[in-house]
Amino acid sequence: MTFVLRDDALAELVDLGDLIDAVRTAHLDLALGQADQPVPAISPTAGATIVLPMVATSHRLGLTVVKVLTDAPGNTDGPTQQSTLIVLDSRTGTRLAVLNGRTCTRMRTAAASAVATDALSRSDSRVLGLVGAGPLAVEHVAAVRRVRPIDEVVVWSRSAARVAEFRRALRHREHADGVPALDVTPAPEPRLVVEVADVLCTLTPSRVPVVEGAWFRPGLHVNAVGAPPRPDHREIDSAGMARATVFVDSTGIQLQKSGEALLSLQDGTTTEDDFRRELGAALAGLVPGRTGAEQITLFNSVGIALQDLAFAAVALQARSGETQPRDLSRPGLRSVSTR
Incomplete structure (x- = not known):
């Protein structure tokens, strides 16, 4: 089944503490060869607008994310940046979810800053x-x-x-x-x-x-x-x-x-x-x-698709109500401190 996750539901669905842990682990995976983060190719379109397809794969989670970001500085009718995420099973290619990127981008960006601040x-x-x-x-x-x-x-x-x-x-x-x-x-x-x-x-x-x-x-x-x-x-x-x-x-x-x-x-x-x-x-x-x-x-912080993948993994886990969730954080990692 493909989940279509609306932007207004994502902030309530994704716990920020879980997301910080997942983003931390995603960066560790990238360093340890358990994830791929290719450099995206920028595609110019009309005027000054660019389309940036961002792709990342987590081998540990078995997920691939394709995020399509548009950056249109001349857009006076709405936000200058918009994005959509497609989440795939990296083994079968099955489409698992489609997410609006606004909440995802805001939350995973802040989570990455928290990981960097902690470190x-x-x-x-x-x-x-x-x-x-x-x-x-x-x-x-x-x-x-x-x-x-x-x-x-x-x-x-x-x-x-x-x-x-x-x-x-x-x-x-x-x-x-x-x-x-x-x-x-x-x-x-x-x-x-x-x-x-x-x-x-x-x-x-x-x-x-x-x-x-x-x-x-x-x-x-x-x-x-x-x-x-x-x-x-x-x-x-x-x-x-x-x-x-x-x-x-x-x-x-x-x-x-x-x-x-x-x-x-x-x-x-x-x-x-x-x-x-x-x-x-x-x-x-x-x-x-x-x-x-x-x-x-x-x-x-320029933002990478692997952070979007971490968000998508937390969202899918919460949305499906898995009792045996995907391993979003590595055993033995120091937990994020809370007040």
């Missing part, structure tokens, strides 16, 4: 800085506080109305999750967010840098998340990429479509070797993670 940030991180205040910001607060004892959020957006809506949405989410309300402090400019944050998440679709590396303070961890998959878009300037120890979701994909990577390479502040530390390799102990309290770490 790379200081364990005593308490202040979460947000540059950008949309729905992805709310999801990041929920995800990051699963892995760190966050007690304050500092947020900036170009729109005061957006910050006000973020605060309302966060209160609603905290009530729904049954967790204590966090202190939320609006900041008048991005620099003031960066300078007080222990963990910083950049969540804007910016084409030009909104965060400068000169603002980074020792011990900071950054999740660079918001820039779309275009080589001329970035949120972090070249100095920031050079100051930080950078970890990536996939080196091959970074060097094709990350503006943070490609523009800093063009500026001569980084080399390709700076983008060869994959998150999964750090989780597996194949490369060092954080090595000191004053080290600045940065997870450059």
Whole structure:
């Protein structure tokens, strides 16, 4: 049977803690050869719109995901990015599910940031800085506080109305999750967010840098998340990429479509070797993670189909009510800490 999972049902269906575990395991699988994540080919269409078919396979789960992402910056009638997932049995090719990609993308992106934060940030991180205040910001607060004892959020957006809506949405989410309300402090400019944050998440679709590396303070961890998959878009300037120890979701994909990577390479502040530390390799102990309290770490997140596959696996398990679920996390892995 093929499940067609509507977007409005997915947020209730997928538990965020389960998803964080599944995304962590997916990155480990990639590092250990238990998953394939090819570099997608970008297909230009009319005008500036691109179509990006993203494919990944988990050999351990026996699943393949094909995600079709469209990025249409000129679309004034709806979202600029839209996506659809097709989930396949990788052995038989049987179609198992079709998912709208909006909720999936938002939740798996935040889950990946939580995995990176858990692996790379200081364990005593308490202040979460947000540059950008949309729905992805709310999801990041929920995800990051699963892995760190966050007690304050500092947020900036170009729109005061957006910050006000973020605060309302966060209160609603905290009530729904049954967790204590966090202190939320609006900041008048991005620099003031960066300078007080222990963990910083950049969540804007910016084409030009909104965060400068000169603002980074020792011990900071950054999740660079918001820039779309275009080589001329970035949120972090070249100095920031050079100051930080950078970890990536996939080196091959970074060097094709990350503006943070490609523009800093063009500026001569980084080399390709700076983008060869994959998150999964750090989780597996194949490369060092954080090595000191004053080290600045940065997870450059462009988003990979293997994260979508992790979301789809959790959703299918929850939807089918399996009593013997697929092994979404590896025995012996450290569980995500909760408050």
